[in-house]
Amino acid sequence: MAGTVTETQAGRPAESAAPAIELRGISKAFGPVQANKDISIRVMPGTIHGIIGENGAGKSTLMSILYGFYKADAGEIFINGEKTEIPDSQAAISAGIGMVFQHFKLVQNFSVLENVILGAEDGALLKPSKAKAREALKRLAAEYELQVDPDALIEEIGVGMQQRVEILKALYRQADILILDEPTGVLTPAEADHLFRILEGLKAQGKTIILITHKLREIMDVTDTVSVMRRGEMTATVQTSETDAEHLAELMVGRKVLLRVDKKPAAPGDTVLEIENLKVVDEDGVERLRGIDLHVRAGEILGIAGVAGNGQSEVLEVLGGITAAKGTVRINGQEIDLSGKSSDGQSRRARSIAHVPEDRQSLGLIMDFHAWENMIFGYHHDPAYQKNALLMDNAGIRAETQAKMERFDVRPPNPDLTARSFSGGNQQKIVCAREIERNPDLLLVGQPTRGVDIGAIEFIHNQIVGLRDQGKAVLLVSVELEEIMSLADRIAVMFDGRVMGERLPSETDERELGLLMAGITDTEAEHSVDEVAANLAKTQGKVG
Amino acid sequence: MNKLPKWVDVALIPFINLLLALIVSGLVILYIGESPFEAISIMVRGAVGSTYGWGYTLYYATNFIFTGLAVAVAFQARMFNIGGEGQAAIGSLGVALVCLAVPWPHWLIALPAAVIAGAIFGAAWAAIPAYLQAKRGSHIVITTIMFNFIASALLVYLLVNVMKPVGTMAPETGRFPPGTFLPDAYDMAGWVGLRFSRSAPLNITFFIAILCCVLVYLLIWRTRLGYQIRAFGQSESAAVYAGISPVRITMITMLISGGLAGLMGINAVMGEAERLVIDPVQGAGFVGIAVALMGRSHPAGVFLAGLLFGMLYQGGGELEFDIPAISREMILVIQALVILFTGAFDNMIRMPLERLFNRPGRGGGSPAKPMPPGEGTTHKPAVSEPEKS
Numbered sequence: 001m002a003g004t005v006t007e008t009q010a011g012r013p014a015e016s017a018a019p020a021i022e023l024r025g026i027s028k029a030f031g032p033v034q035a036n037k038d039i040s041i042r043v044m045p046g047t048i049h050g051i052i053g054e055n056g057a058g059k060s061t062l063m064s065i066l067y068g069f070y071k072a073d074a075g076e077i078f079i080n081g082e083k084t085e086i087p088d089s090q091a092a093i094s095a096g097i098g099m100v101f102q103h104f105k106l107v108q109n110f111s112v113l114e115n116v117i118l119g120a121e122d123g124a125l126l127k128p129s130k131a132k133a134r135e136a137l138k139r140l141a142a143e144y145e146l147q148v149d150p151d152a153l154i155e156e157i158g159v160g161m162q163q164r165v166e167i168l169k170a171l172y173r174q175a176d177i178l179i180l181d182e183p184t185g186v187l188t189p190a191e192a193d194h195l196f197r198i199l200e201g202l203k204a205q206g207k208t209i210i211l212i213t214h215k216l217r218e219i220m221d222v223t224d225t226v227s228v229m230r231r232g233e234m235t236a237t238v239q240t241s242e243t244d245a246e247h248l249a250e251l252m253v254g255r256k257v258l259l260r261v262d263k264k265p266a267a268p269g270d271t272v273l274e275i276e277n278l279k280v281v282d283e284d285g286v287e288r289l290r291g292i293d294l295h296v297r298a299g300e301i302l303g304i305a306g307v308a309g310n311g312q313s314e315v316l317e318v319l320g321g322i323t324a325a326k327g328t329v330r331i332n333g334q335e336i337d338l339s340g341k342s343s344d345g346q347s348r349r350a351r352s353i354a355h356v357p358e359d360r361q362s363l364g365l366i367m368d369f370h371a372w373e374n375m376i377f378g379y380h381h382d383p384a385y386q387k388n389a390l391l392m393d394n395a396g397i398r399a400e401t402q403a404k405m406e407r408f409d410v411r412p413p414n415p416d417l418t419a420r421s422f423s424g425g426n427q428q429k430i431v432c433a434r435e436i437e438r439n440p441d442l443l444l445v446g447q448p449t450r451g452v453d454i455g456a457i458e459f460i461h462n463q464i465v466g467l468r469d470q471g472k473a474v475l476l477v478s479v480e481l482e483e484i485m486s487l488a489d490r491i492a493v494m495f496d497g498r499v500m501g502e503r504l505p506s507e508t509d510e511r512e513l514g515l516l517m518a519g520i521t522d523t524e525a526e527h528s529v530d531e532v533a534a535n536l537a538k539t540q541g542k543v544g
Numbered sequence: 545m546n547k548l549p550k551w552v553d554v555a556l557i558p559f560i561n562l563l564l565a566l567i568v569s570g571l572v573i574l575y576i577g578e579s580p581f582e583a584i585s586i587m588v589r590g591a592v593g594s595t596y597g598w599g600y601t602l603y604y605a606t607n608f609i610f611t612g613l614a615v616a617v618a619f620q621a622r623m624f625n626i627g628g629e630g631q632a633a634i635g636s637l638g639v640a641l642v643c644l645a646v647p648w649p650h651w652l653i654a655l656p657a658a659v660i661a662g663a664i665f666g667a668a669w670a671a672i673p674a675y676l677q678a679k680r681g682s683h684i685v686i687t688t689i690m691f692n693f694i695a696s697a698l699l700v701y702l703l704v705n706v707m708k709p710v711g712t713m714a715p716e717t718g719r720f721p722p723g724t725f726l727p728d729a730y731d732m733a734g735w736v737g738l739r740f741s742r743s744a745p746l747n748i749t750f751f752i753a754i755l756c757c758v759l760v761y762l763l764i765w766r767t768r769l770g771y772q773i774r775a776f777g778q779s780e781s782a783a784v785y786a787g788i789s790p791v792r793i794t795m796i797t798m799l800i801s802g803g804l805a806g807l808m809g810i811n812a813v814m815g816e817a818e819r820l821v822i823d824p825v826q827g828a829g830f831v832g833i834a835v836a837l838m839g840r841s842h843p844a845g846v847f848l849a850g851l852l853f854g855m856l857y858q859g860g861g862e863l864e865f866d867i868p869a870i871s872r873e874m875i876l877v878i879q880a881l882v883i884l885f886t887g888a889f890d891n892m893i894r895m896p897l898e899r900l901f902n903r904p905g906r907g908g909g910s911p912a913k914p915m916p917p918g919e920g921t922t923h924k925p926a927v928s929e930p931e932k933s
């Protein structure tokens with residue numbers, strides 16, 4: 001219970017103080033899966049400590065143990081040098097640990113203030129608590145550059161603001177140690193930079209910060225020390241200044257990884273896809289696409305960048321035959337039906353359009369179907385898969401699936417496993433194998449490497465580039481700017497249902513793209529972070 | 545989680561469910577002062593102790609297999625067809641109309657016609673809720689339930705006002721012509737030189753039910769249509785991605801489901817009553833739901849569960865007859881307990897078993913707590929990105 005928790009000392013720890021957090025020999029297993037294996041780590045006070053690792057490496061499990069969600073099977077936790085039991089999150093909070101989750105835990109229709117005091121009210125009546133919190137927020141805002149309108153509703157503010165509220169929540173609860181789990185996944189580059197400035201400010205005030213991420217660049221930019229996890233084990237802890245991204249990637253994956261995509265310059269041919277004045281209005285009457293024009297040529301990759309929810313998904317869904325639209329779309333010069341009876345996934349595939357959807361788990365795969373059933377998904381009308389007029393050739397499909405799984409390095413290459421039993425990267429390889437092996441004229445790819453481990457990212461990127469090199473057109477949508485920058489031959493940036501501009505990767509940088517992503521087209525001028533954030537927030541109401 | 549050996553899923557869990565139902569039933573019987581062991585021996589003997597018992601058990605089972613398959617097929621597309629009762633009643637009407645309208649020379653000709661009529665009538669009755677679901681989004685559970693009442697009222701109206709022969713009082717049609725009489729178990733046993741009870745209603749429709757089990761298996765797991773039905777049932781959004789039309793699959797699946805329910809009319813009307821009576825289905829449509837649940841929506845499971853419920857019905861009837869203290873209502877209680885334990889309480893048994901089978905080799909508590917957001921497990925929840933609401 002809370003009684004076993006030691007009080008944290010107020011004020012700034014001295015340079016020679018004990019580690020803010022020390023974990024010794026932490027192990028945790030879920031059934032046969034060893035999520036954490038004998039992990040020891042020392043986080044020094046007043047530093048930003050990065051924890052990096054692939055999906056499933058055990059980072060979140062470790063932090064969940066620290067935050068009291070799980071009980072470790074073995075091991076000890078020391079906070080500021082004192083052995084501490086953390087049986088639940090209440091104990092973690094009273095030990096001075098605050099957590100900002102990847103998926104925010106905010107009540108959408110409560111105000112900022114109400115969310116901050118939720119669970120930390122001083123009494124049955126809200127008024128005194130609110131007044132106290134209002135004062136505290138003012139003070140925190142001044143101290144750490146954490147300005148938010150305390151009376152704004154969560155659903156009306158942008159994602160970046162919501163994240164600030166999460167940080168404020170932790171600070172309001174007197175957190176000295178702040179854990180951030182993949183904090184930049186939903187932010188634009190400008191917002192991410194601002195977040196890092198906030199973190200620097202917190203560090204300067206003596207707070208200890210643990211940053212969990214899979215993005216090497218962030219680790220290199222902001223952390224003092226970095227620990228690398230792989231398959232439940234802590235493989236290394238190094239000073240950030242003494243390492244580089246390539247070395248960290250190698251530690252994460254366990255082998256040498258090529259971070260840049262190795263590709264030849266594009267040799268574009270005829271135009272494969274032409275989009276003119278494409279408009280989509282959703283069920284609520286909101287215009288999701290406000291008339292966009294794009295084209296993709298054979299042998300090139302057009303990347304669409306943008307903050308999630310600004311219409312990129314709709315472009316893919318329209319082209320994939322999922323969403324009806326108005327406007328003109330031509331494939332190889334022939335117009336396709338966008339809203340009529342022949343506008344569905346089948347007719348698109350018949351036009352040689354393949355689609356690797358953004359959400360592979362709810363669109364691209366049937367999670368409880370076997371791999372061989374998933375390998376024909378969408379192409380099940382192909383007569384090649386029929387044994388006779390009535391029955392399907394299940395054995396033949398199995399054999400073909402096995403061959404495709406081996407070509408795409410799906411592990412294990414067993415067609416009789418359900419999609420659910422593969423890791424994210426292998427699930428994505430199944431989808432890619434299915435779509436790319438059809439040798440389409442146009443490949444639509446959405447978030448090809450979301451939730452995919454680094455080793456598989458390299459492979460998937462190479463497959464996409466390989467298709468391009470065969471003279472096929474590729475339309476890529478990704479919220480990862482790095483991915484767009486390294487894969488695309490041309491970049492279109494979308495904001496609020498419009499294309500804000502097109503750039504060549506060689507002639508632009510993340511700053512310019514970031515401004516375009518926030519709807520600011522005069523990219524030469526200076527822009528404050530708040531201007532960017534305010535501009536972005538305009539689109540949030542429709543997104544959330 | 546969700547990793548149970550197949551034999552546990554298809555055999556052990558139903559068996560434990562059944563055992564629990566029987567234990568609770570036994571306690572109820574004990575409470576009213578009768579011996580549960582005597583009761584169970586009467587039930588077993590009554591159901592399978594004689595060719596007469598078998599004749600009734602398999603007759604009931606035939607009904608339950610048809611209605612169970614109807615629910616199972618719809619459930620493959622994740623639609624809960626509660627309307628088996630009404631679809632079977634209208635299917636019965638179709639069978640009766642065919643039998644009465646044509647002076648059939650021989651059952652071999654009458655039977656295919658009746659199969660077609662029963663299936664078409666049952667399918668037609670399912671088509672309306674299916675259309676409302678597919679095009680208008682009216683929930684199929686609500687509409688199919690409502691259509692049961694409409695079917696029942698329609699049958700009463702037709703029998704009282706239209707189809708009742710002049711000069712009779714009973715609200716039922718006249719007897720069908722002899723050319724429609726199906727061979728019963730006594731006749732069929734005679735073909736192969738065996739003896740079977742003369743008075744049991746089991747008839748050749750039983751084999752049609754078995755054939756339907758095989759056909760449903762092939763449809764669902766071996767054909768492209770079945771593939772699409774299953775895909776649609778697993779994930780409608782993925783089905784749309786793959787170009788599978790939800791409207792089309794909803795309609796087709798419900799037509800097949802209604803058609804299977806309608807076939808029950810062959811057994812009850814053509815095979816047994818040889819006339820259309822006011823309630824030809826007698827609750828079999830609802831029992832079909834329990835049969836499909838217990839049979840895990842698999843034709844083989846439906847067959848076995850249908851058999852079990854046939855035994856319960858026949859054995860229960862005998863029990864009511866032999867032990868006067870056990871009333872008709874008490875039989876219903878026992879049947880309801882079986883449905884309750886095999887259907888509704890299924891997870892009660894499943895969850896502890898899953899925990900038992902997923903326990904790590906040594907020590908260590910079971911992961912009962914939900915995982916935190918983010919990574920940690922091998923798979924993430926389906927939709928977790930903030931851009932979609």
